[in-house]
Amino acid sequence: MKLKRFVSIMLAVLLLTAMLPVSASAAVKLPKGYQALAENERFIVGVNTSNCFFCVADKAVGEVFESNPSNWKTDKKATGSNKTRLQSQMVITVLRSATENTETVNSQLGSVSKGAVKLQKVDDGLRVLYTFPDFGITVPLYVTIAEDCFRVYVPADEIEETTADKLLDVEIAPLLGAAGTNDEGYILIPDGSGALIRINNGKTKAGAYKAQVYGSDKTFAATVDNNTMLRAALPVLGMDCGDYGLMAVATQGDAHAYVNAAVAGVTNSYNTMSFSFSVRAKGEYTIGEENYNARTVNLYQQDKSTSGRYEVSYYPLPEGACDWLAMADAYGEMLLGDRTAEVENRVSLRFEGMIYKDKPFLGIPVSTAIALTPYASAVEMLQQMKDAGVPVVAEYLNWNNNAARNRMGGVKASGTLGGQKAMTALLETAKQVGAPVYFTTNALSFSSENALIARFTDAATKLSSFPVELHTFAISTHKEDDTIAPDYVLKADRVADKAAELLTAYDKLGAKVSLGDAANLLYSDYTSKNGSRSALKAAVTELLDGAGTTLMSWPNAYALPYAAYVNDVPMMSSDLSLTDETVPFYARMLQGRVGFSGAAVNLADEPRAAFLHALETGADLAFTVAAENTDELRFSDDSELYAIRFGDWKETIIAMYAELAAARAQLGGLVSREAAGEIVTLCYDNGAVLVVNYDTAAAQTAYGPVEGLSYLIVPGEEAAQ
Amino acid sequence: MKRIIAFLLALLCLCPAAIAAETPYTGYYYDSWGEIAECPNIYTPEAEFFPVDMALATPLSSPSDLFIDEANGLIYIADTGNSRIVVLDAQMQFVREMTGYTENGEALTFRNPEGVTLDSQGNLVVADTANAQVVRITPEGELLNRYTQPASALYPQDILFQPEKVACDLEDNVYALVPSVYQGVILFDKAGEFLNFYGGNKVSITPALLFDYYWKKLLSQEQAEKMARYVPINYLSMDMAEDGYMYVTLFSETSKKQIRKLNPLGNDILRVEVEKKAEYGDLDILYHNGTRTDTQLADIAVSTDDFIYALDSNRGRVFVYSQGSDSLGVFGGSGRQTGLFSSACAIDTLGDSVYVLDGVRGSVTCFAPTTYGASVLSAMRLYQQGEYAASESIWRELLQRNYHLELAYDGIGKALLAEGKYQESLDYFKQANDVYWYSKAFQSYRVEAVREVIGPVLIGVAVLVVLYMVWSKVIRKKGPKKERPQTPVRMALDTILHPIAGFEEIRYRKKYSAGFAIGILAAWFFLEVIAHQYTAFIFNGHKPDSINVLLILASTAALFFVLVFVNNALATFMDGESTLKQLWISCAYALMPMILLRAIGIALSYALCSEEGVFLIVLTVVAWGWTFWNIVCALQTMQQYTFPKTLANILLTVVGLVIVLFIGFLFFSLLQQVGSFIRTVFDELMLWQ
Known part of the structure; x- marks a missing residue:
């Protein structure tokens, strides 16, 4: 065995040296043992043929980024597979077909130590072919250099599976950029607004950070959902080590990505950040009633989740511009280019149009429409704001009978809210006072009231072929609330059609559209065999592209380029025990590029704190308001709207706006935040x-x-x- | 110099966690309907202090108790796994630790202490659990008293005295909780003498208990053991409030009465205005994957303002109650975020701040009230002191933040009532769903209203009486008395007052009006719907807009027809002579008194207050008695039974109904089984790839 391994490595070395000897640059040298394979103006990529470690030297930043810590041997904390993990460039999870068990194995243990690895030089870097003989799986890893970044990726179509064992997950470069126990700095995680984990913070019992990029997949939602963590809307990780920084972005296969971060002292002595990718989804289905003859079956996706790459791009940042603020700027530029916000400082008003509630008619409960903000009241509010000198951008939620029930169908003005005439008057007022009003209709989810036919023709399905259901969860038990009917979501290949219908109807109405959940809901759809999150992401991106820029609520990264205005920008992270500081990374990324606002001030736990967040981040103030019948919200499905009476808040809106405008006039461009x-x-x-x-x-x-x-x-x- | 550096280091370590966190949990409280009402959070986490933040050299290991000495701003943690007591200051910085005590100069160590508290002199009282004792020691660590397993025959000697919680009252008596000692809290005097069991109560005999008792006799021993065992009481935790009352939480299968406030005699004196409010913790039970998660109030703390904070260890939530058992808010939860817990095990308060100990993470989380929460607490404080007028303005401000807040409506209502604005206060009490105070306000309002209208009403009545007398004496006498035609409807109406004669007449003349009978049943149904919707607030008790028409239909017309059919079927055995048509129509007639009195009852409900509800009960009893009598008459007449036979017939009809319902139930569950089978087959087909 040992001999075999030795021979194969020697062969690889011979092959490499024969192919290309590149001289290292003078400014930064590759560490001892590394052999340069490719070089461009900024980067040199090298490999250590004895252990398959790779490294990338950045001549601009003056730093070498190694795939694995060179002093891994001295780590006393790591033992067993944790020790081999330190020497790995990849960790895979495999489904054993014989036992239906999943096994996680790192590249050192499963491939390199077995001598089953091949190194190859490619155009701008390196290809490492890891064969895992125990499973008959071969996974190639590419390391390439580009103009401003270097990339580490696995092309899905080059993964080979020769036995019935299937690859489920792959974690790429788990230790790249890892910081040791003597380093200082922090890891940036994309949790909610963004949060920092101080390197070596000692919180070894707080657990590691792992989150699905673009939100946990509702297709795999459990009946009890205890996860209260905020969405990771951006596929970004960052590490600021003081004298350099490294930002990692999942640039391809991001729809299947998970972000991971851990501090030293748990399984090893390194603070790490990495992306892992789901190659095949795993689901389960319980046959029979719960607690009664129940049998749970595991289900697996047959095909790989994408035919493209699982790719992470690493952007090294130089000293002095390597903190999270710099990362936010760099990432903002990546997503939004050189866009600049047109109007600064407005108030974002969200009108709650109407609700449906069961009311007795002759003693019989009938689902009845109750107006909260008729079109005429919206006109009045816009005018009052105009008179008070408060510029407004407005979102009209539940603005017609279908939107209020989340039903698919036409987008006609609602009789309950005053009819077409009043609606026209509202559109005119909006133009007159210069306040854009966006009318929100969800583009992806739809009510189960539509389900008789749509459930079979339009609804996305799970691995079990049953439709994906979006449930409301009970507050106290976190269990699906059986009293509220679930919503369904569109199949990937129906997204385009439905959106086209919707957009045509809006055009006819002459109203600005906001596509609601299109910006922030991502799920898998297994209607067709190769359905996946990336298929849906592609469909949604195309849809948004067709709709022009619109108002969005806390969009995921892929939707952000199409945002005209962003509502509900998170000002807070989940505040994990593991993290040390919450930072407004998301807001900072938008600042100056797109207008945005946070959550509604009037529904916040601490309205004054919401104001302060706006002041600090450059966000607009947001208020959710309604004109009448707010008492009806009690005992309705929307009882969480407990403070939205416009009359109660009008003075506050005007006063807070004035205060914010005056304060902000004294501030310049942000330099630092402590x-x-x-x-x-x-x-x-x-x-x-x-x-x-x-x-x-x-x-x-x-x-x-x-x-x-x-x-x-x-x-x-x-x-x- | 060293000291200064240490101080600076300590300063640096202050304030470990992030900025004013967007809370990881949704704020809610339980309203008067026992339902969850969302509201702004009343508490948010300020910071989670890990051992690093506390400047602790050794991290906490499975700590199990937290006690705050408010007077000196010191925090005591029973660090069970490390067999020590850790003392922190109010900024959560390490002050000192105690690993044991000295007895006559000899150093002894703690073994896994699980509880800690202070006596009135500031001495430590430690539940030295694994050493099977409670010790009272001076702050310097000198042993004062030792409390060990009572030799008394009252104490179950087979259970080792391993105290988990300790408390101390104003006289420095020591209370110790030992799990599986169900007699109550073990009470020692200061010197260490066992006094008695405190707060132990006897099993009260309820019908359910008796039923279970006899049921168990029928079961095998194995089956019987699976059933819940009745144990007198099982306290989970206790807290001695400053006023000398002991607050305890109980292990309980239900949320009912899980919190008690015990007086020195050990009786529960926690005030509960409405029966519904005597339920604590989360009222929803979670069944998932075959396990049941329920509220388990593992610890309790009472603040200096007498607010009660109860900690649910199962779901990591803190429930805040007023002295009147009003749910003020709920915060916390389980999870890995600041403000959520892996395993919350102890709670205590420092002013309005709340500290919760996490046994697994070994951390302490500090919660502080939001401005909304602070307003609720201060308004409630005034309200508890009866200063309704002073609290009114705060309640009104709170309505801007949450117009669903029942307590605010209640508070304003009481303020208005105190000002004598009865009518205005009625609206507020209605919004607050506070029947008790609504009724009180209504009583005063009624006196006022009657005083205003009594004159005109009396004059009006007098005028009517005079007019009637004139009409009957002058006008009516003139014409000859006309013979009224005997229509079926008129004959039916006659049965109300003269059932025997009336039904005989109907049977004799064979004049039945099916239409009228249907009308009666329809009237009954609609009247029940109206009663549900429009009975006056005091006597209604239904949530607005919640009505189940089918249930009402089932309990009126449908039930009626089932009974009639059963009776008709029985007639075959019992030689009844009625036809089905005769039977159901006459029985429908017999319902008239009940329906008429029901209508009167609904109208009357608008004039009465709670205490006068007995009138409505009497009315109902009369109505049903009357109707029952009319039914007896109807059956007797139509079936040609003797009176005893009629009664037997009615009894058998009821038995028949039970049998019919039982068969219906069997059929229903069979249908369910079939449905579940079809569903499984369908599932298998869908999964077949």
Whole structure:
């Protein structure tokens, strides 16, 4: 065995040396043992033929990024497979066909140590072919260099499976860029608004971070969902080590990606960040009633989730511009190019149009439409805002009978809300006062009221061939709420048709469209054999492309380029025990590029804190409002709208807007942001300093006392003194 | 110098967690209907303190208790796994640790202590669990008293005295909880003498208990053991409040009365205005994958303002209650985020702040009230002190944040009531679904209203009486009395007051009106619907807009016809002479008194307050008695039975109904089985690839 391994490695070395000897650049040298394979203006990629470690040297940043820590041997924390993991460039999870068990094995243990690895030089880098003889699976890993980044990827169509064992997951470069116990800095994770995990923070019992990019897949939702973590809407990870930074972006196969991050001290002594990809989905189905003759069957996707690549691009960042702010700027530019926001500082109003509620008619419960904001009231509100000098961007939710029930069908004006005439008046007012009003209709989910036929013709299905259901979950038990009928979601290949119908109807109406869940809902669809999240992502991207720029709610990365305005931008992370600081990465990425707002101030736990977040991040203030019948919301499915009476909030809207505008006028472009507990200090390029106190109690700061839930602005000239 | 550096280091370690977190849980409370009502969060997590943040050299290992000394701002943690007591300051910074105590100069160590508290002198009282004792020691670690397994015959000697929780009252008596000692809390005097069991109660005999008792006699021993065993009481935790009352939580199969406030005699004196409110914790039970997760209130803390904080270890939630058992809010949950727990095991308060210990993560999370929560607490504080007027403005402000907040409507209602604005207060009490106070306000309002209208009403009545007398004496006498035609409807109406004669007449003349009988049944049905919807608020008790018409139909007309058919079937055995048509029509006639009085009852409900509800009960009894009598008459007449035979017939009809329902149930469950079978076959087909 040992001999075999030795021979194969020797062969590989011979092959490589024969093929291309490239001289390393003078500025940064590849570490000892590495052999250069390709070089461009900025990067050199090298490989260590003795252990298959690879590295990329960045001449611009002056740093070498190794696939594995060179001093892995000295790690006393890691033992067994954790030790071999330190030497791995890939970790795979395989379904054993014989036992239906899943096995996770790293490339060192499963392939390299068995001598079943081949190294090859390709045009701009390296191809490593890992064969896992125990499973008969071969997975190639490419490392290539480009102009501003280097890429590590696995092309799906080059994965070979010679036995009945199937590849389920692949984690790419689990230790690339890993920071050791002596390093300082943080890992940026895309959890909600974004959060930082300080390197070596010692929270070894807090668990690792793992989240599905673009939100957990509802196709695989369990009946009890205890996951209260926020969505990871961006396929980004970052590491700031002080004198350099590394940003990792899942650039292909991102719909199947998971983000992982861990601190040192759990299974090894390294702080790591990595992407893993689901190659095949695994589901289960319970036959028979729960607790009664129940039998659970495991189901697996037959084909691979994509025919493209599972690709991670790494962007090294130089000292001085390697913090999360720089990453947000770099990533924002990647997604949105050089777009600039047209209007700064508005108020985002969300009108709640109407609800349906069972009301007794002659004692018999009938689903009855109840108007919350008739079109005429919306006109009035827009005008009142105009009179008060508050510019508005508005989203009209549940604005017609179908939208209120999430039913597919026409987009006619609702009689309950005043009919077509009133609707026309509203559209005119909107133009007159210069407030764009977007009318929201969900493009993907639809009510089960439509389901008689649509369930079979239009609904996406699970691996079990049953339709995917979006359930409401009970607050106290986190179990599916049986009293509320679930929604269905569209099949990938029906998305385009339905959207075309919708857009035509909107055109006819002359109303601006917002496609609701199209921007933030991603799921798998197994109607056809090769259905997957990426198929749906492609369909949605095409749909958004056709719709032009629209208003969106907290869109996933792929939808963001089509955003005209973004609502519900998260200002907070899930606040995992593992993380040390929440940062407004998402907001920072949008700032100056697209107008955006956070969650509704009036429904926030702490409205004043929502104001402070807006001030700090450059977000607009958002309010969810309704004009009448708010008492009817009690005992309805929308009882969480407990404070949306416009009359109660009008004065607050006007006052908060004025306060925000005045405060913001004193601030320039953000230079730095420091958080210490509940106190955040922001410095601006005009010299101004903003100190925000999120605590309810007053605090003493370096710039003077700040009231609880308040802020302090030190204008440019004073701060300089 | 070293000290300064240590201090600076400690400062650096302060405030570990992130900024004003967007809370990982949804705020809610349980409303007067026992249902979840969403609301802004009343508490949000400030920070989660890990051992690193506490400047602890050794991390906590399976800590199990947390006690806060409010006077000195010190926090005591029973670090069970490390056999020590850790003392932290109010900023959660390490002060000192105690691994044992000295007795006559000899150093002894704790073994897995699970509970810690302080006595009135500031001495530590530690449940030294694995050493099977409770010890009272000075802050310096000198042993004062030792409390060990009572030798008393009252104590079940087969159970080792391993105390898990301790408490201390104002007289420094020591209370110890030992699991599986069901007699109550073990009470020692200060010196260490066993006094008695505190708060133990006897099993109260309920019909359900008796049923189970006899049922178990029929079962095999194995089966009987599977059934829940009746144990007198099983306390989970306790907290001695500043006012000298002991608050306890119970292990319980239901949410009912899981929290108790015990007076020195050990009786529960927690005030509950409405029976519904005597349920604590989450009221929804989760059945999943064959296991049941229920609220289990593992610890309890009472703040200086007498708010009750109960910790559900199963779901990691904290429930906040007022002294009146109003649910003020719920926060926390299980998960890996700050504010959620892996295994929440102990809770205590410091002012309005709440500290929760996580036994698995070995961390302490500090929660502070939001501005909304602070308003709720301060309004409730005033309200509890009876200062309704002062609380009114706060309640009104809170309505802007949450117009569904029942407590606010209740508070404003009471303020208005105190000001004498009765009519206005009625609306608020209705919004608050507070029948008790609505009735009180209504009583006052009624006096006022009657006073206003009594004059005109009396005059009106007098005028009517005079007019009637004139009409009957002058006008009516003039004409000859006309013979009224005997229509079927008139004959039916006659049965109301003269059932025997009336039904004989009908049977004799064979004048039945099926239409009228249908009308009666329809009236009954609609009247029940109306009663459901329009009975006055005080006597209604139904949630607005919640009505199940089918259920009403089933309990009126459908039930009626089933009974008639059963009776008709019985007639075959019992030589009844009625035809089915005669039978159902006459029985429908017999319902008239009940329907008439029901209508009167609904109207009357608008004039009565709660205490006068007995009138409505009397009315109902009269109505059913009357109807029952008319039914007896109808059956007797139509079937030609003797009176005893009629009664037997009715009894047998009821038995017949039970049999019919049983068969119906069997049929229904058979259908379900078939349905489930078809579903399984369908599933298999769908999965067949």
